[in-house]
Amino acid sequence: MNKEILRLAIPNIISNISVPMLTLVDVALMGHLASAQDLGAIAVGGTVFNVLYWGFGFLRMSTTGMTAQATGADDRSESIAMLEMALQVALVSGIALIVVQPILSMVGFGLMQASDEVEHLARQYFRIRILAAPATLMLHAFHGWFLGMQNARTPMILVILINLCNIVLNLILVAGLQMKVEGVALVSGIALIVVQPILSMVGFGL
Template sequence: MLNNWKTILLLAIPSIASFASMTVTGMINLIMVGNLGAMAIAIVGVSNIVMYNAWAIFSGIGNTVNYLVAQNFGSNNMKQGIARTYIALLLSLMAGVIILFTGLFGSEGILNVLGSSPDMVSEGKNYLQIRFFAMIFSILSFALHGFFRGIGNTRTPMIASLIGNAFMIFFTYTLTYGNLGLPNLGLAGAGWALFIGEAVVFIISAFAFLKTLNAQFHLVAKPVLDFIESKLMLRESLKLGTQEFSKSMAMFVFTAFVTRLGTHALAANEIALSIMSFGFMPAGAFGSTATILVGQEIGREKSFQARKMGTETAIMGSIFLLVLGTVEFFFAESIAKIYTDDPLVFELTAKLIMISAFLQLFDGFFNFYGGGLRGIGDTTFLLRTSLVLAWGFFIPLTYVMVFILKLSSYGAWLALYTYLALFGITLLVRFYKKDWSKISLKQAAA
């Protein structure tokens, strides 16, 4: 058991550091932008939700290459794993074209659809457009990181993220306010800082990928596109992408509901989400670790060992979340004051944090057991569950809590964590109800 826990930690800690660097960078950027006022905070918050949806649509590409490469690595068939990675990169490039055109022609319309005020649309459309451009690099990097995590190399994504995020912080500081002799671009400067950081992450990841092919697998960087494998990658990517998109689009509607409660409520909501992303950090890291370990053991044809590794990963991740939740609960208001000195905002933010501090354990279940189910390729169940719970439960419940029962932001967050609790428990039950003796490698059908 101790050896298993050591293996889990060696994979999870770099992922936690990677996700933590992104979370801390987002927090620092929001604090820097916060000096521009509540309107700037609201624009960044709404843009974050929009970009989460844009990323979610195409996130299935990176998640698919992650679990398939993990299985290939376990079965010692990395030639197939690398071929699948090239297909993932091609799909990512195609996604990039769609994202580019959406950014160029759809930014203003998206803000209008969200119900933003005319001032928010006027000030935010250029910032959102730049964020779309940055997303192109993010999708490509995520596909490469899926490859690295699949082979058990979580250090390379960590290093790329740390360096890229350092660039983001530096240029947010300099370009937003014109420090160190650089132009004073205001909110647009914060957008360009994110663009530069994402580009740096991709360049480092691409270089490491090409180097890994030669140094570790002794293969030449020669793309081979197999039609049957491409169909598998596309099908799995669509399922996992739609699953993530249904969840993120539900958050999009959730934010639209909160937006109608006013600027202070929206600002508090976005700051609370930024703070609670510290809980998403270990949850996502251990979820990714579960995918790696379960997928590799399935590749080795050790299905019951795969189940055991998934369980132990969930146990360790839960411990992390309980410790983190304790800190968030008792220091909620102090943490909120880091972001803003507006009493109307930080008092509401603190209460939202306290509501979710321990309930985030269920979001952990969603990530841990969702990661394990991805590792065995149970993607159809993940898709169906996501669609049913997001649109048949979460959105109607949020509407009732906010607009019918008039519970304002508190009702919105109670609805959010009720949904996450149900989702997490559903995936937990599925994980242990599976017949693990019948689980095998995911292969393309002829």
């Protein structure tokens, strides 16, 4: 019993740090390459995103619960239906976040109270990275679904893949091409989008 709990818990813990880890990688790289203002912008923008996506934790948890019920009943079709529903909610929610991004930006950065220069750069970061909101929330949905299927290893592997992709692209676009804040935001979005086809193939058995 304890081994079974650990088998699910340890990969789940690693998977849960996926979005914050992207921000940490960005901050670490910018700390070596950019100005204090650029670094501050990534830190401020990353904090806004972490808080924003934390509010969508229900998407992962509810998907886990409903999928676990279907899995316990050995109902594969119902499990797939739960995944489809979760992905639809994630997609619609992500698009909604993009649409209302001016309001989110105003509220988020208003609360952070950064300097004018840092806030200007952070808003640039926000405007680019928010475009990956659907992919980010879909990752939450996939994570919850895999956990409900008692498969914690697959999302853990994909989280590692996302962060490796993030590191490589950061080295190319930020360190190599000197894109700074906009490059970091672009890389974070690309890293999340890249894994979506893999998740779909594994989840739907394509």
